[in-house]
Amino acid sequence: MVIKANKTEVYALGQHISMSVHKARRVIDQIRGRSYEETLMILELMPYRACYPIFKVVYSAAANASSLLGSNEADLVISKAQVNEGTTLKRLKLRARGRSYRIKKPTCHIMIVIKDISISDYEETFWLKPEKFFEKASMQELKKIKGKNQYKTRKEHYMYNNGGTWDKK
Structure with a gap:
């Protein structure tokens, strides 16, 4: 089928x-x-x-x-x-x-x-918009952000989602 x-x-x-x-x-x-x-x-x-x-x-x-x-x-x-x-x-x-x-x-x-994958345009989905996700924020913008959206780099994002620096598997 x-x-x-x-x-x-x-x-x-x-x-x-x-x-x-x-x-x-x-x-x-x-x-x-x-x-x-x-x-x-x-x-x-x-x-x-x-x-x-x-x-x-x-x-x-x-x-x-x-x-x-x-x-x-x-x-x-x-x-x-x-x-x-x-x-x-x-x-x-x-x-x-x-x-x-x-x-x-x-x-x-x-x-x-x-x-x-040749037909589709692969785009990663994040909980923030990608252009805002990877830009460097000033200290004033970092103080405004609270909660789970406080991580600005990809490494910090993955570390947050995995629950720490080590792999749980």
Whole structure:
């Protein structure tokens, strides 16, 4: 299923893939935000079983982008990648003395959104206007600003958003 949200994004969806959500998310977290060619190399070299179905969905999304948007593979970036939980298949395993145990086989839905960066004009969004965000302010202007908008440089902005100087991951 393919839908163009705006004229630069296309997605591909793989449904009912027989795999746990946690195992697929481990791989999806590695490819989110990377370029298409880099993603294919990562997926080929990672040793997880989840890589092959994700590889197929990424390849399908790129084929959709090239057919619908006419984009080049070098300009594609994975803008959004998510794994949702699908239906759980319930099966019975026969045991001794006529008993049976229930087996749950989880499934997942993988969605990959690919964006063509050659078509779109990439602009970063800040909570202040960019021209005001990077200009040097005098001490009088700094005293007027209160609250969370007090940071004027990009480094201070990132440090404020991350909660400190170290990374929380």
